[in-house]
Amino acid sequence: MQRAAVHVVQQRGVGALTVEARIRYRAAAVEDDVVSIRTWVSRRGPLRFASFAYEARREPDQEVTATAETVHICVDHEGRPLRVPVWLDAVLERLAGQAEVDVA
Numbered sequence: 001m002q003r004a005a006v007h008v009v010q011q012r013g014v015g016a017l018t019v020e021a022r023i024r025y026r027a028a029a030v031e032d033d034v035v036s037i038r039t040w041v042s043r044r045g046p047l048r049f050a051s052f053a054y055e056a057r058r059e060p061d062q063e064v065t066a067t068a069e070t071v072h073i074c075v076d077h078e079g080r081p082l083r084v085p086v087w088l089d090a091v092l093e094r095l096a097g098q099a100e101v102d103v104a
Contacts, residue, residue, distance in 0.1 A: 012085070012087070012088075013077075014074045014075070014076075014082065014085060014088070015074065015075040015076065015077065015079070016049075016072055016073070016074060016075070017072065017073050017075055017079075018070050018071070018072055019048070019071050019072065019073050020069075020070065020071035021068070021069075021070045021071075022068060022069050022070075023066055023067070023068040024066060024067050024068070025065070025066050026064050026065060026066060026067065027058065027063050027064065027065045028065070029056070029058050029065040029066075033058050033059070034058070034059040034060075035056050035057065035058055035059065035065060036056070036057050036059060037054060037055070037056050038054070038055045038057070039052055039053065039054045039055075040052070040053055040095075040096075041053075041092055041095045041096040042069060044084075044089065044092050044093065044096060045084070046083050046084055047073060047074075047081060047083060047084070048071050048072065048073055049072055049073060049074050049084040049088060049089070049092065050071075050072050050092050051069055051070065051071045051072075052069065052070050052072070053067070053068070053069050054066075054067065054068040054069070054070075055067050055068075056068075074088070
């Protein structure tokens with residue numbers, strides 16, 4: 001999902017960089033476990049265009065195995081930070097108002 005979002009931004013001439021990533025492991029998940037990932041826009045801003053939050057839950061007991069957050073900025077073709085374009089801010093505003101997305 002993150003790759004798809006970055007691809008859409010890049011197609012419009014804006015680069016996107018992940019500038020921060022944090023993860024907290026809370027319970028074990030092993031190779032054969034099915035894990036569902038929920039993600040949502042947790043914060044928006046004029047330079048750090050979005051923070052995405054993630055929650056991993058092991059099926060079927062729904063125990064949270066990890067939580068995470070990534071922070072992203074827009075950059076120009078030379079890698080300099082840019083303000084968030086109006087069109088991207090509008091997309092993120094719509095996503096921030098939606099329920100989480102489940103990915104299994």
